[in-house]
Amino acid sequence: PPGMKKPRGRATGSTAAFQAGAPVGDIVAYANWSSSVLFDKYYRLGSNTATHFTTAILRKDKKA
Numbered sequence: 001p002p003g004m005k006k007p008r009g010r011a012t013g014s015t016a017a018f019q020a021g022a023p024v025g026d027i028v029a030y031a032n033w034s035s036s037v038l039f040d041k042y043y044r045l046g047s048n049t050a051t052h053f054t055t056a057i058l059r060k061d062k063k064a
Helices: 010-017 024-031 036-043 052-064
Strands: none
Touching: 010 024, 010 036, 024 036
């Protein structure tokens, strides 16, 4: 329909693969991209990480 965003299949698929644990290098190779920069800049939906950095830092401080 007019005004509706088109689905981003390559972005959705590659992001889902990354979130499921697929290495970035494998995603880049499968998609036939020249580098991981393309994935990070144009196709990765969001930049959430698996690490909660605040918690990791606070745990480190408690061990010291």
